[in-house]
Amino acid sequence: MDLETLPWAHSFGAALVVGCGSRDDPHGLEGTAHMAEHLNILTGPPACAPGLPVLAVTEIDRTVFRTTGDPDDSAASIQHLTDIAGGRRGNVTPDVFEGERHAVLLETRRMDHQPLLRLGPLIAAAAADEPGLDSIARTTAESLSGITPADVTRLVRHGYPRARSQLFVAGPPSLTGVVEDLLARHEESRAATAQPAAASVAAAQPAGSPAATAHLAGSPVATAQSVGSPTFVPGGHQARRAAAPAVRGLSDLVAVTLLRPRTPSAALGALLDARGPIVGLGLGLGAGKGLRPLGRTTIAGRTQQVDVVVWRAGDITALLERSLPSVVADWYRLTEEPRARLENAATLAGRRDQAGGPSARVRAAAEQYTFPDRPHGTPRAALWKITEGVPDCLGAYPLPLSDELERRVR
Numbered sequence: 562m563d564l565e566t567l568p569w570a571h572s573f574g575a576a577l578v579v580g581c582g583s584r585d586d587p588h589g590l591e592g593t594a595h596m597a598e599h600l601n602i603l604t605g606p607p608a609c610a611p612g613l614p615v616l617a618v619t620e621i622d623r624t625v626f627r628t629t630g631d632p633d634d635s636a637a638s639i640q641h642l643t644d645i646a647g648g649r650r651g652n653v654t655p656d657v658f659e660g661e662r663h664a665v666l667l668e669t670r671r672m673d674h675q676p677l678l679r680l681g682p683l684i685a686a687a688a689a690d691e692p693g694l695d696s697i698a699r700t701t702a703e704s705l706s707g708i709t710p711a712d713v714t715r716l717v718r719h720g721y722p723r724a725r726s727q728l729f730v731a732g733p734p735s736l737t738g739v740v741e742d743l744l745a746r747h748e749e750s751r752a753a754t755a756q757p758a759a760a761s762v763a764a765a766q767p768a769g770s771p772a773a774t775a776h777l778a779g780s781p782v783a784t785a786q787s788v789g790s791p792t793f794v795p796g797g798h799q800a801r802r803a804a805a806p807a808v809r810g811l812s813d814l815v816a817v818t819l820l821r822p823r824t825p826s827a828a829l830g831a832l833l834d835a836r837g838p839i840v841g842l843g844l845g846l847g848a849g850k851g852l853r854p855l856g857r858t859t860i861a862g863r864t865q866q867v868d869v870v871v872w873r874a875g876d877i878t879a880l881l882e883r884s885l886p887s888v889v890a891d892w893y894r895l896t897e898e899p900r901a902r903l904e905n906a907a908t909l910a911g912r913r914d915q916a917g918g919p920s921a922r923v924r925a926a927a928e929q930y931t932f933p934d935r936p937h938g939t940p941r942a943a944l945w946k947i948t949e950g951v952p953d954c955l956g957a958y959p960l961p962l963s964d965e966l967e968r969r970v971r
């Protein structure tokens with residue numbers, strides 16, 4: 562747990578990052594982690610019954626829960642999040658379970674009606690060295706229909722308690738007493754139930770649980786260090802590395818991908834900036850020629866993320882095939898305009914982070930938090946042709962990144 566005290570704050574914010582996501586779904590039951598997210602929100606302790614609203618999102622390798630509200634309600638809300646981190650939740654009635662299944666189905670059907678939402682993860686998975694970046698796109702109405710309460714319980718039991726988790730809390734100084742009391746009560750409860758043979762298990766509690774050490778001296782939330790089991794590996798993804806089914810009906814498209822580390826990099830981010838050297842190729846020829854991007858997204862895994870920009874093929878394909886190699890070769894020679902824009906954006910983002918309230922502070926900390934893991938590969942850009950939803954690589958170009966280059970665009 563990491564606590565940042567803000568003397569001027571009149572509200573509190575909390576964000577829990579749990580290392581269990583769609584990549585942990587059992588084969589054939591894709592969507593189980595998403596169901597677990599929904600049910601964990603609804604089945605908190607009775608003290609949270611009216612409770613503060615909890616917002617959550619299931620990502621590829623993690624699930625993020627966030628809440629904000631009156632500091633007087635913080636104890637029950639933080640307890641709720643630590644219970645989630647420890648895999649503890651109440652019973653789920655059949656009606657509640659089916660209601661949440663339909664809620665997840667509604668979200669899944671967005672991908673059915675907007676196939677580009679499925680295409681992005683498929684292209685990212687093809688571009689990445691890290692496996693499983695297409696796991697979210699694998700969820701279908703059929704896979705959701707087969708999930709049972711026992712499947713969700715199994716995933717939570719094995720995925721949440723063993724996951725590396727981190728809880729971020731920000732708010733007024735009064736939260737210090739709340740957190741200290743929460744930790745003390747947890748230690749008393751653990752001491753009362755501890756058995757000698759379970760000592761090694763007690764030492765491996767998830768970082769998001771009350772057993773984690775709270776940093777109370779006004780420590781910046783965004784600098785929290787990971788704790789937890791260093792041996793945790795997302796379960797099940799090795800068996801699903803084969804390409805996902807093609808997205809039918811999506812042809813005559815071309816895409817550029819940028820594979821890069823999940824840690825922020827201004828220099829790499831500049832390459833696919835909206836007015837950067839690659840996207841700007843099409844924009845410079847005018848919207849009338851249909852060369853504006855059809856869509857763009859970023860798919861993030863544990864150590865890598867892939868930026869994807871998709872165009873309708875048309876004239877842009879020949880232009881990209883001809884220009885991309887030279888653009889990548891000289892990608893670090895940015896003009897003053899995009900470099901200045903990046904610097905201004907970074908400055909404004911820094912000011913927002915400093916001035917932001919508790920909710921913004923913990924949201925930014927959760928977004929920046931990464932699980933330590935073995936890095937995969939080197940950054941590279943690639944050009945893809947998509948036919949019937951199947952990406953075919955037309956060329957890949959490595960992007961070695963030096964410290965000197967990173968400094969030039971900061």
